[in-house]
Amino acid sequence: MKLYYATTSPYSRKVRIVARECLVSDDIEEVLVNPFEDDARLLAANPAGLVPTLMMDNNTPLIDSPVICHYLISLSKNKTLLPDDxxxxxxxxxxxxxxxxxxxxxxxxxxxxxxxxxxxxxxxxxxxxxxxxxxxxxxxxxxxxxxxxxxxxxxxxxxxxxxxxxxxxxxxxxxxxxxxxxxxxxxxxxxxxxxxxxxx
Ligand SMILES: N[C@@H](CCC(=O)N[C@@H](CS)C(=O)NCC(=O)O)C(=O)O
The missing domain is CATH 1.20.1050.10 (Glutathione S-transferase Yfyf (Class Pi); Chain A, domain 2)
Structure with a gap:
């Protein structure tokens, strides 16, 4: 997977922390972009040009930090971040x-x-x-x-x-x-x- 992110973006930070806490960060290549400079790689994945944007292994994008966080949690065995109850x-x-x-x-x-x-x-x-x-x-x-x-x-x-x-x-x-x-x-x-x- 590829994660387009910016270091100052709090939405990106949330996703990056979740990835680390649920131990899936080794499966993610973090790609630093500046969303205010219309990076072509980011725009190809997300027409709104926002970070974070995740490219899944099947080359399909996922946008919006809550969606990405939930996806990463679904890949992990961590039951604490999002309880079943x-x-x-x-x-x-x-x-x-x-x-x-x-x-x-x-x-x-x-x-x-x-x-x-x-x-x-x-x-x-x-x-x-x-x-x-x-x-x-x-x-x-x-x-x-x-x-x-x-x-x-x-x-x-x-x-x-x-x-x-x-x-x-x-x-x-x-x-x-x-x-x-x-x-x-x-x-x-x-x-x-x-x-x-x-x-x-
Ligand atoms: N609802 C989105 C918000 C993402 C967002 O607004 N990201 C900002 C950076 S913090 C951005 O990429 N801004 C670039 C722009 O507005 O062109 C999420 O949760 O991921």
Missing amino acids: NEQYWQVRQLEAQADAILDQALGVVMEKRRETKWQSPIVLARKYEKLERCLSRLPEYTDTPATTLTLGDIAIGCALSYLEFRIPDLNWRAQRPDLDKWQKSLNPRLSFQETRPGD
């Missing part, structure tokens, strides 16, 4: 979706701030900041450290939080949510998180 399964999927909602808003902020200052909309930015604050305040309480029971939802939240710190440090989420701060820091020593740290 119906109630737990949907809890994990919900957490994954909450994390993706944070990422979508965060990416919106980053893109808006990349526009020339005179074209930036303070209204759009304020709305996105409000959404981010609300989303963070509604995340579940993290009273335990993750230890051995890391799920796909935890990975997604971990990626979203570290992306916020990387790209929107003025949001200062650690000060608002000391429980999340402690929990997120406990993820950092994992090899999967270390090997995929965002960097320009």
